[in-house]
Structures are given as structure tokens and as C-alpha cells.
Amino acid sequence: MKNIIIPLFLLLLLVVLVLVSTMFQVRETESALVTRFGNPTRELSEPGLYFKWPPPIEWVHKFDSRLRILEAELGETTTKGAVPVIVNTFIVWRVSEPLAFFNAVGTFNDAESKLLSQISDTQNKVIGRHFFSEMVNSDPEKIRLEEIEGEMLSGLQEAVKGIYGIEVKAVGIKQLKVSEDVSKDVFDRMRKERERRTEATIAEGTAAAKKIKTDADSMQTELLAAADARAKAIRAQGDAEAAMYYKMLEEDPQLAMFLRDIEALKKILESRSTLVIGADVEPFRLLKEMPVLDSNKP
């Protein structure tokens, strides 16, 4: 028994050594390339356990295949109508073909510097094909910003395809600005627009208020006119009713007229009146002289 232990142990050690140098994992997040004496032999993008010849025969190179973001510097470029714009484009990319990546760039730093020049190149080319009015427009139907991004994406995909082993998944414009000189014009325009609105608002307010007031006034006139018409009808009714009594006066029209005059006189001189009257009017005649009474009469 003791004779077996030692060789068994050594064998185990050897097996472990062999396994460690020949087995390797490819994780879900990466892809790998196996090279034999420096020449690439296998490209592995499926995750799992793999075998290879131990070094120095075969080496394995792993590349992270997850999405990364790469942002170009904020830079000025010109649109088709020669309007300067300041844009900041970024891409979302990943390593898709380890072999091509290994051959063309090798490291992520290298890849990024190559991609950066490619980004600004494509960005300038695509923006140069479009008018500024396609980026922002008072008519939203004419805005082509998404298409511009789409063109950049396909442009970049075309440019890196098959060369770098890189896949560009998305392109975005992080900032879109105008040059400093233009910003002043924009402000002038914004200010003018506001001033125009301010004036319009004030005019609208005045007009609306005036209309409401005029409407109210005319409604008032209308209502009062209606009320007056009704009032007139009521008065007429009164006059008509009164006229029925006048018939009774016809029994002695002269007396009626006299009574009426007397009533009118009383009413006219009811208050706040100053009366200047001759002394030969009854009963003031008494102030002048004694009356001569005919006492003999019955």
C-alpha cells in the first residue's frame, strides 16, 4: 500500500499541472484567441471550458467583449451651409472578432485612439452633408437628427468592419452647440421674439378686457331697454285703468276741470315756494280795507 501512495501523489501533481497549463475558461464576458507559435489558430467566442497545448506551444489571449463607451473630444465642425457647430460624439462599441482585433490593434488603448480619429472623421463627414436646419428646425417634421446619427453609425460600422474586429453598436451626440458668436445672435433673436410676445400679450389683454366690458355694457343696455319696455307697458296699463274713472267725471266736466286745476295748483306750490301776491286778491283785500258786507241780505 505504501508503495502506491508516492507515485499516486506524483501522478496527481502532474495531472494538475497538465490540466492547469492545457485547460482554460472563456467567460460570458469575453472572447479568446489561441495562438500556436505566434500564429492564431482558434477564435473562441462561446463561453465554456477549452483545452490547448501547454506553453510555449500554444498561448491564449482573452479580450473583454462587453460594451464600452468612447467619447470624442468636443470639437467644432461645419454643416453643409457652412454653419459652425460644436458637437461631441460618442460610440458604444465592443470587440466582436478577437482575431481581427488581435491583428489590427491588440490593446484597448490602441483601439481607442484609432476609433477616436475614425469618430471625428465620420462625424465631420456626415455633418458636412447636412444643413444646420436639419438638426434643429421650427418645423419638427424637418428635423433629421436621428437620421444623422444613423448615418454616422452606418458610416462607422462600414469603416471598422472587417479591419479592427470591432462592432459599433450605437452612436450618440452628447452635445450640440453653436459657436460663441452665433450664440449672441440667438440671444438677440430670443429677446426680440419675447418683446414681440410681450407687446402682443399686452394688446391682447387690453382688447379682451375692453370686449368684455363693452359686452357687459351692451347687455346692460339691452336689459334696461327690455325693462323700460315693460315699464312703459305697465304705465300704459295704469293710464288705461285711470281712463275708466274719467268716464265718471263726465257727469260734470267743468267741475272736474276746476277740481283738477285746484289740485294741480296745490301740488305745484306745495313747498319751497315764494309767493308774491297783489293785495287785491282774496283774502289779502282784508289788509287793505274793511269788507262791505250786505247785512240786510238773508
Next chain:
Amino acid sequence: MEEQTQTDNHDHTQEAAAGAMSPGYDYLSSALKVSFFLLKIIMVILIGLYLASGFRTVEPDEQALVLWFGKIRGVGEDRLLGPGLHWILPYPVEEIVKIPVQKKINIPLNLFWYYEKPGSEMPESVDSRAYVPPTLNPLTEGYCLVRGERQKLPMVGSEGSDYNILHSKWVLTYQISDPESFFKNCFVDTGQLQAGQGYSDAIEKSVTPLLRGLLADTVVRTMVNYTIEEAMYERASGVTEHVKRLLQDKLNEIDSGIKVVAVQRNRIAVPRQVEDAFEAAHTAVQAKERAISGAKLYAEKTLSETAGQVASELLQLLHSKDANEQDTERLWAQLAGKAQERIADARAYRTKVVESARANADYLHQILPEYRKRPKLVLQRIYKDAIEQILDNADEKIVIQPGRAKTGSEIRVLVNRDPSLRKKTESGNR
């Protein structure tokens, strides 16, 4: 081990020389047995420890993936481990990746805000009224372009490229909704972790640049579709919804496994360079509203003074062709205000006229028999009574003796219509 080997050799020679029954051999053999036994125990313990090291806890807010030699283990729902204690084959066979799926993470985005000196970020601080440059430097100042109003008559040569500038601040809240896609596709830098930290600790820092870029892009693309009014007031919630939708589309497109929980637009402002013009416009709007509400108040007051509560109803009735008589009468009965006064006056007039006519008729009727008997006396009595009453009521009575001279005599009497005024003049003359 070396020692054991030597002992072994020694044993062999002894066996050959002295046979199996020597006491030394017994001793050695029992010692070996003990050490083998110990070795076995140690190995069992080691294997036990190795296997026991496969226990992993998944926290309540997490889900976990298990990698079997780098490949995600299981099919369908089994691929994800829920919260609880799990056992996996230890390194190097299996590996666990815990992903916080419940955690909601905020990312602020101040890229579209103007440059503020550090420490002056309070909106109402003294510095906010500090010097404002007349232009915006595109390298230091952040903003979005928004579209201009659609003009009825576009300016010649402008081609509708009328646009404005707006500042805004945003916050994105996200969550990992699909751990597998997230793990496969989103770059998480585990290289700079400190001891004791795991995959999930690196997520936030690694994902932020990606999400920030995508959010900024979405905001830029969204804002150009809105005017200042829409973005700031009228369709503010529509803008954030729009951003949220576009951002989610983009995240799905790249299969990121990330879900946008919310997009908030925390602040929005017009450039400080044109703030005063906007304030003036705002004030004008308020003034307009004030003028209109003032006019409405006037209208209400006028109408209610004219006809009371029923004013508008009555107007409608007056305008309608087929007015119901019952309604009309009901409304007129409820009338108030000036119109009512006029009608009341008319009613009073009617009553008065009728009453006085009746009174006169009655009076005539009553005195008629007496008058027919002694007409002169009755007339005289009535006449005298009247004169008496008139003279009694007069404030001033001036009796004039008619002059003897037939010609050239003239009397002048200065009378004032208002007795109270006359008194004043008198006291003044004294």
C-alpha cells in the same frame, strides 16, 4: 515524506535479515498506521472545507448567475438564483455573480447647465446676479438647442432654422432588469476593486459613463423637437416621457439589460442673457390676466347691478325666439337692480295714476249733489280752502299794494330758489 521513504527502505532490509516479528517493525508499522490515519482525516477535512466553501448567500435585493467554467449554468428560469443560501461547486469550476436587481441608482446630468463657479450653486445666492457674459462659450457652458416657434411667414433665407437655447438639469434613475444581458454586455471594471469588494460594487461606477452619454444624446435629440414654451411649461412632462422612451429604446437596442425607472428634469432655465426679456413677457401675461379678470368683475358687477341674479338667464330668454311665457314671468319676477327699479317705478306710477283718478272721481261723485244745490258756495269753499293751503305752504309771502300811478311803476323782488341759500346770503350781509 522523505523520512517515510527512508524508513521504508530500512524496513525492507530488516525484513530480509530478521523476519517479520521484530519489535522495531511493529513499532514502525503502528506509527505509520497512525500517520496514515491522520493524513486521511486531514484530507477528508480539506475536501470537506473545499466543498463547504461553495456556500454563497444571495441578498434579498439581488439575483445571481452561476458560471460553470465561465458559461452561465442552467436553462430557463434556473439560470437565475433568487435570494437565499445557495451551494455551488467551488473555484475553479463554478463562480457566482451577484447582481443587485432591486437597487435603483440615480445619475445626475448637469451637462446642459451653464457654468457656475464652484460654491455658487444655490439658485438664489448673491452670485446668481453676478456678471453674465454676453455670449455662451461652447466649451464651458452647457445647453440644449430647442426649436423656434413655427412662423406663419418664415423670414426670407432662414429656412425655418429658427432655434433657441435652454439650460436644463436632469436625473436618471435606473435599475438592472435583465441580469444576464447586463452581465454579458455591460462593461464592469472589476480591476480596480479593493479587497472585500465584489462585482456588484463596481457596477455603478462602470455603467455611469455609458448611461450618462446615452441620456445626454437622448436629451439632445428630444429637445430639438420642442419649443421653449413646450419644454418649460406646456408639455414639460411630455418631454421627460419622450426622453425616457427614447433612452429605453436605445438601451434595449444595445441589449444592456438596464431599465429606465425614471427620468426627471430637475431644473430648466432660459439663458441668463435673456432672462429680463422673459420676465417682462411673463409680467405681461400676468397683466393680461389681471386686466381680463378685472373686466370680468366689472361685467359681473354691471349685470348684477342691472338685473341681479337672473341677468344672464333673462338675456338668453330675450334672445331666444320661442320663449316660454311662464319662464319669462318667473324671471321678471326675480329681477333685481336698476331694471327692477324702473319697473317698480312704473308700477308705482300705475297705482298712483289709478288711485288718484279714482279718488278724483269719488270726490266729484260725493260733492256733486251738494254742488248742484249750491254751486257758488261749494266752489268758493273749495277755492278758498285751496288758496289757504297754498299760502300756508309757501315759505315766503310777499303782499304788494298795487301802486296808484298808472304808468312807470315797477317792483323788483329778488328771490332765491333755494331757501337754505337765501339764509346764508342774509347772514353774510349782516
